[in-house]
Amino acid sequence: xxxxxxxxxxxxxxxxxxxxxxxxxxxxxxxxxxxxxxxxxxxxxxxxxxxxxxxxxxxxxxxxxxxxxxxxxxxxxxxxxxxxxxxxxxxxxxxxxxxxxxxxxxxxxxxxxxxxxxxxxxxxxxxxxxxxxxxxxxxxxxxxxxxxxxxxxxxxxxxxxxxxxxxxxxxxxxxxxxxxxxxxxxxxxxxxxxxxxxxxxxxxxxxxxxxxxxxxxxxxxxxxxxxxxxxxxxxxxxxxxxxxxxxxxxxxxxxxxxxxxxxxxxxxxxxxxxxxxxxxxxxxxxxxxxxxxxxxxxxxxxxxxxxxxxxxxxxxxxxxxxxxxxxxxxxxxxxxxxxxxxxxxxxxxxxxxxxxxxxxxxxxxxxxxxxxxxxxxxxxxxxxxxxxxxxxxxxxxxxxxxxxxxxxxxxxxxxxxxxxxxxxxxxxxxxxxxxxxxxxxxxxxxxxxxxxxxxxxxxxxxxxxxxxxxxxxxxxxxxxxxxxxxxxxxxxxxxxxxxxxxxxxxxxxxxxxxxxxxxxxxxxxxxxxxxxxxxxxxxxxxxxxxx
Amino acid sequence: xxxxxxxxxxxxxxxxxxxxxxxxxxxxxxxxxxxxxxxxxxxxxxxxxxxxxxxxxxxxxxxxxxxxxxxxxxxxxxxxxxxxxxxxxxxxxxxxxxxxxxxxxxxxxxxxxxxxxxxxxxxxxxxxxxxxxxxxxxxxxxxxxxxxxxxxxxxxxxxxxxxxxxxxxxxxxxxxxxxxxxxxxxxxxxxx
Numbered sequence: 001x002x003x004x005x006x007x008x009x010x011x012x013x014x015x016x017x018x019x020x021x022x023x024x025x026x027x028x029x030x031x032x033x034x035x036x037x038x039x040x041x042x043x044x045x046x047x048x049x050x051x052x053x054x055x056x057x058x059x060x061x062x063x064x065x066x067x068x069x070x071x072x073x074x075x076x077x078x079x080x081x082x083x084x085x086x087x088x089x090x091x092x093x094x095x096x097x098x099x100x101x102x103x104x105x106x107x108x109x110x111x112x113x114x115x116x117x118x119x120x121x122x123x124x125x126x127x128x129x130x131x132x133x134x135x136x137x138x139x140x141x142x143x144x145x146x147x148x149x150x151x152x153x154x155x156x157x158x159x160x161x162x163x164x165x166x167x168x169x170x171x172x173x174x175x176x177x178x179x180x181x182x183x184x185x186x187x188x189x190x191x192x193x194x195x196x197x198x199x200x201x202x203x204x205x206x207x208x209x210x211x212x213x214x215x216x217x218x219x220x221x222x223x224x225x226x227x228x229x230x231x232x233x234x235x236x237x238x239x240x241x242x243x244x245x246x247x248x249x250x251x252x253x254x255x256x257x258x259x260x261x262x263x264x265x266x267x268x269x270x271x272x273x274x275x276x277x278x279x280x281x282x283x284x285x286x287x288x289x290x291x292x293x294x295x296x297x298x299x300x301x302x303x304x305x306x307x308x309x310x311x312x313x314x315x316x317x318x319x320x321x322x323x324x325x326x327x328x329x330x331x332x333x334x335x336x337x338x339x340x341x342x343x344x345x346x347x348x349x350x351x352x353x354x355x356x357x358x359x360x361x362x363x364x365x366x367x368x369x370x371x372x373x374x375x376x377x378x379x380x381x382x383x384x385x386x387x388x389x390x391x392x393x394x395x396x397x398x399x400x401x402x403x404x405x406x407x408x409x410x411x412x413x414x415x416x417x418x419x420x421x422x423x424x425x426x427x428x429x430x431x432x433x434x435x436x437x438x439x440x441x442x443x444x445x446x447x448x449x450x451x452x453x454x455x456x457x458x459x460x461x462x463x464x465x466x467x468x469x470x471x472x473x474x475x476x477x478x479x480x481x482x483x484x485x486x487x488x489x490x491x492x493x494x495x496x497x498x499x500x501x502x503x504x505x506x507x508x509x510x511x512x513x514x515x516x517x518x519x520x521x522x523x524x525x526x527x528x529x530x531x532x533x534x535x536x537x538x539x540x541x542x543x544x545x546x547x
Numbered sequence: 548x549x550x551x552x553x554x555x556x557x558x559x560x561x562x563x564x565x566x567x568x569x570x571x572x573x574x575x576x577x578x579x580x581x582x583x584x585x586x587x588x589x590x591x592x593x594x595x596x597x598x599x600x601x602x603x604x605x606x607x608x609x610x611x612x613x614x615x616x617x618x619x620x621x622x623x624x625x626x627x628x629x630x631x632x633x634x635x636x637x638x639x640x641x642x643x644x645x646x647x648x649x650x651x652x653x654x655x656x657x658x659x660x661x662x663x664x665x666x667x668x669x670x671x672x673x674x675x676x677x678x679x680x681x682x683x684x685x686x687x688x689x690x691x692x693x694x695x696x697x698x699x700x701x702x703x704x705x706x707x708x709x710x711x712x713x714x715x716x717x718x719x720x721x722x723x724x725x726x727x728x729x730x731x732x733x734x735x736x737x738x739x
Contacts, residue, residue: 012663012690012718012721012722013689013690015662015663016663016671016690016691017690017691017693019663019668019671020586020590020668020671020672020675020691021691021692022583023583023586023668023672024582024583024585024586025582025585025586025589025672026582026585027581027582027585027599027602028599031581031599031602031603032574032577032581034603035577035603035606035607036570036574038603038607039570039573039607039610042607042611043568384640385640385641386639386640386641387639387640463704464704
């Protein structure tokens with residue numbers, strides 16, 4: 001019970017209270033069946049609303065899945081169209097683990113045409129290893145390793161040129177290969193080639209150690225390796241140039257063979273192969289709703305002449321309406337608006353990225369007004385009469401003025417806030433590039449977005465004017481349910497780790513249609529809304545750091 | 548794991564059954580409170596027909612929002628509050644609560660020595676129902692429900708002073724009705 005002031009209560013109140021408070025009366029017998037029916041209708045409506053929501057969610061998922069499927073298909077198609085490049089990448093990826101068997105297989109395949117390294121090479125290496133004879137005492141392992149390589153060079157230049165890429169630091173073969181140069185060796189040297197791969201014999205160990213010592217001398221290697229390539233002759237170098245690997249890659253490969261940056265280069269190669277990125281963005285914005293209120297209604301109300309028909313509002317009401325409209329035009333400003341978005345990116349080319357995702361936007365505007373409108377009106381769906389207490393904004397959207405009952409009251413100023421909540425699904429492109437070498441990047445993006453209006457509310461700072469939401473099913477929302485917009489953004493990003501980058505920059509969102517669903521019936525010019533905001537986000541590059 | 552759990556009261560079982568949407572439990576809750584709530588609705592509505600409308604809408608609201616009931620007060624109080632709010636909404640929709648500046652002067656009766664023991668519940672109910680909507684609302688809220696004028700002003704969207712003046716008018720009108728009834732009764736007895 002409330003904190004009523006009991007002292008003011010006399011015996012009349014007490015007697016009424018004691019008699020009436022706990023009184024009982026029998027309702028109509030069919031009242032429960034009416035309630036039962038209404039509950040069933042209510043449950044069905046809720047079920048239908050839930051069904052519609054799930055259906056929309058399923059449709060959105062389907063669209064995203066189709067988009068992802070198309071991107072994957074595009075990616076697979078691209079890979080299939082570039083077999084040579086793929087082979088080169090595979091060779092680079094397998095370099096560390098398969099260098100020795102690949103070399104071992106070369107003698108066995110020396111009479112065949114060049115084939116990609118990998119499992120096939122390992123398989124072919126097995127019989128060759130089994131047929132290998134013990135290394136004669138005092139033989140030089142460097143020579144043994146070099147001989148078959150050169151033999152292969154003579155017949156399969158492409159495979160020979162790939163050898164430096166396949167070399168692994170610590171392997172006995174690179175110095176051996178380098179040391180032998182282009183001097184010819186008899187074909188029977190094939191028998192010796194397998195020995196470095198099985199360095200078990202006592203005789204082989206001192207040789208191996210000496211080779212390792214030689215590997216630790218970078219100056220010597222740097223002198224030797226280019227010399228080797230030079231000694232391969234012009235035809236081999238041409239073959240190398242014909243491959244998709246650039247000169248820079250060759251240098252990288254050489255350095256990799258020296259064991260300086262092998263691990264780091266693998267990470268970079270993995271990053272270079274990564275096409276997918278995910279990110280989150282959020283930021284405040286300035287929103288202009290651009291909703292015009294009609295002036296055409298006013299003269300019919302303002303002038304009470306013999307020429308007009310029907311009921312007329314008085315002159316002060318008409319003046320107040322005019323003043324309220326001018327106040328709306330002058331005092332409508334942007335309020336705090338914001339958006340949040342989850343994005344997935346797919347790199348189409350080195351600098352071009354396809355972006356899509358889903359976001360939430362709350363656009364707000366507000367008006368400082370001092371006029372309250374009271375009039376009798378009918379609910380659009382039920383045709384039930386009620387007293388509508390509002391500002392000029394709401395009835396103007398639907399030309400909902402009732403001249404015979406309208407009264408406009410001037411009060412102290414208060415704010416009216418307009419809030420529009422949307423779910424946004426953008427699809428766009430982003431072009432990006434590097435700024436210097438310290439991890440800074442720039443980007444420019446453009447997107448087309450479908451924005452689904454989920455809620456539109458009008459809240460007031462006055463106790464006399466109730467807040468209003470068009471989610472109420474008794475009212476018909478005058479706002480457009482789906483609005484398309486073009487989003488243009490640009491800015492800078494800073495890579496804070498190998499996989500994470502933060503971005504910031506301005507973003508402009510221009511809607512392609514007016515807020516009102518039927519601008520032609522609004523009797524006032526309707527502009528297209530727009531928002532200018534700041535985009536603050538973080539991007540995570542998928543695949544970074546993978547080995 | 549709780550070894551000793553407090554047995555659920557009938558009211559809690561009713562609430563949980565209603566939250567689960569069990570129609571038979573909803574019916575039980577309706578049976579339990581329908582008579583009291585019908586009397587409440589009759590006090591706020593001008594006719595029985597409108598009282599039933601208010602009660603129907605009120606119970607639908609109760610079942611639709613019962614999961615929001617915080618259990619910080621008796622369920623009956625919560626349901627009663629919903630009925631009152633529904634009645635207020637009905638009257639507001641019909642624009643019967645708009646503040647008008649009454650000019651009619653009601654003769655005040657200073658006597659506070661009314662005795663209601665001789666009146667039946669139906670007679671008292673019809674007296675309250677015969678009041679103008681805004682008087683009826685203020686009288687019900689203040690005299691019977693026990694709200695103060697500030698709370699009534701907030702509920703009805705009027706000032707505290709307006710609530711007080713409307714209540715005093717309602718009180719005088721009721722006293723006049725009671726005096727008239729007394730007078731008729733005495734004349735009836737004398738004629739006999």
